[in-house]
Amino acid sequence: MHMQPTSSMKEEFLQKWQMGLQIYRPLIDNTSVSERRKAIKLSADVAMASLRRGTTCWSRALIQKTATEDNFLVRQMLSGIKAETLINKKLPKVMCHRKIVRRSKKILRRRKSRSAIEEVAAKARKLVKKKTQGLRNVVPGGEFMSNDVLLIQETLDYIVSLQTQVNVMRSIVDAAEAGSERTAYYLGKLKFAIEDG
Amino acid sequence: MDLSGRFGARSGNGVPFREVTGLESLHLGGGDEFRQMVLPENGGGFTALLELPPTRAVELLHSSSSSSSQATLHSVGTLTFPSNPILMERAARFSVIATEQNPNGNISGETTTSSVPSNEHIKTEPAETETSDQAAVEKQNNRCGKRKDFDKKVNSSTKKKSKSSEENEKLPYVHVRARRGQATDSHSLAERARREKINARMKLLQELVPGCDKIQGTALVLDEIINHVQSLQRQVEMLSMRLASVNPRIDFNLDTILASENGSLMDGSFNGTTMQLAWPHQVMETEQSYHHRQLQQPPPQQWPFDGLNQPVWGREENQDHGNDHNSLMVGSASLHPNQVKMEL
Numbered sequence: 416m417h418m419q420p421t422s423s424m425k426e427e428f429l430q431k432w433q434m435g436l437q438i439y440r441p442l443i444d445n446t447s448v449s450e451r452r453k454a455i456k457l458s459a460d461v462a463m464a465s466l467r468r469g470t471t472c473w474s475r476a477l478i479q480k481t482a483t484e485d486n487f488l489v490r491q492m493l494s495g496i497k498a499e500t501l502i503n504k505k506l507p508k509v510m511c512h513r514k515i516v517r518r519s520k521k522i523l524r525r526r527k528s529r530s531a532i533e534e535v536a537a538k539a540r541k542l543v544k545k546k547t548q549g550l551r552n553v554v555p556g557g558e559f560m561s562n563d564v565l566l567i568q569e570t571l572d573y574i575v576s577l578q579t580q581v582n583v584m585r586s587i588v589d590a591a592e593a594g595s596e597r598t599a600y601y602l603g604k605l606k607f608a609i610e611d612g
Numbered sequence: 613m614d615l616s617g618r619f620g621a622r623s624g625n626g627v628p629f630r631e632v633t634g635l636e637s638l639h640l641g642g643g644d645e646f647r648q649m650v651l652p653e654n655g656g657g658f659t660a661l662l663e664l665p666p667t668r669a670v671e672l673l674h675s676s677s678s679s680s681s682q683a684t685l686h687s688v689g690t691l692t693f694p695s696n697p698i699l700m701e702r703a704a705r706f707s708v709i710a711t712e713q714n715p716n717g718n719i720s721g722e723t724t725t726s727s728v729p730s731n732e733h734i735k736t737e738p739a740e741t742e743t744s745d746q747a748a749v750e751k752q753n754n755r756c757g758k759r760k761d762f763d764k765k766v767n768s769s770t771k772k773k774s775k776s777s778e779e780n781e782k783l784p785y786v787h788v789r790a791r792r793g794q795a796t797d798s799h800s801l802a803e804r805a806r807r808e809k810i811n812a813r814m815k816l817l818q819e820l821v822p823g824c825d826k827i828q829g830t831a832l833v834l835d836e837i838i839n840h841v842q843s844l845q846r847q848v849e850m851l852s853m854r855l856a857s858v859n860p861r862i863d864f865n866l867d868t869i870l871a872s873e874n875g876s877l878m879d880g881s882f883n884g885t886t887m888q889l890a891w892p893h894q895v896m897e898t899e900q901s902y903h904h905r906q907l908q909q910p911p912p913q914q915w916p917f918d919g920l921n922q923p924v925w926g927r928e929e930n931q932d933h934g935n936d937h938n939s940l941m942v943g944s945a946s947l948h949p950n951q952v953k954m955e956l
Contacts, residue, residue, distance in 0.1 A: 448853075448857050546834035574841060584851040592858055
């Protein structure tokens, strides 16, 4: 299940990303660099998330997040019912419960016995919990994954998808930059040719 | 998807928990309701799954059955197990505040026999007939078998447990055979099972993230994972910035050019990291190869010859410089004539 990005994944990502970029095409002339960057990133994110077709928590969370920035794009990219259900999903109620649980645990913890070994183990556990919370902050939708097994599974899938995204985007960008260099080179040559008569 | 309407509190036993209805509810035999219940769990941390209340366990252990129900169960089983990630996510969403701990120390055999990727169980309702109860126990055993590929230790111990639990008919307690030197507390058993699941997945993560194999300790590994994810996210930002600043037409039109040639796109393997290192050489190579292809293979589209010797504007997709089967993109793209004029 967990693997390196396959070429079929990359191809699908590219197609979906293109589809997303198409939506921005009418607006090319009136955009700044930062606006274009945002458009590129958003369509890439939705493309990456849509590869999972709503099966993973992070992909749904990412789509929801993107929808807050550009609802229209998401709707266009995800045709059909999926867009509606994903965008209109309410926030799970898990988050509130976790906070309450944590607070009550904190209160209980103060009564616990303090042997040396226990303290060390407790500190290690605390550290690990902190890190898992850090991981939750990084993975989209992580706050709603109270289950650690789920969190790690989602992280695995998310990393693979990110790698796919990065690989494809890098290829495109490098090709685009190479092309633009060559174009600029030839343009320069042409200018000289014209000026020299 | 509005979930609030599906939650219900079972007041029958006095212990509240949540259950999922909807497409998971099926009918066995003559109108029995077979509902899928998500096992509620303690919130947060590497903590154990919450066990079911004792009365539930008792019904599960009833042995009276009919063979027909077992047969239907197997088909039902395949129907009622949608893809695991969905179930897992639901399990995560439906987790509740910890209910009171089970003082009897029973059941854990059931809790730990769930198949690896899913944290859910399929349990039957107390109101149902005994046929479905036996079927549920059968299901536990089936899933026991499925776990063979994964944690073997747990599998063998849970198999023992489920067998012993089958024998204890109509008893309020489940006598569980614990492994040597470990507590029989159902809480800790379930917790151990979960921990093993987590460790298995952490191993996978370590393989995925470069440089994690040598690190000892969960916290540091998690650190590395977080850094890796953040670096990937930053790379995405950088790449989108680079693409945006290249040329407005290129980043949006380029893809239409690509779209017209779909099917021949990515035959080779992408190798972003190696590409970065070999990029300077790659540029040379691609220039030459483009010229080659220009001569050998007339592109499908019209050449914008405005008397300029306009270069072929192609896309290099395959960065796998080491292999011989470099499948560069078939058919190079050309700039639109309008585009060329405007750029001039």
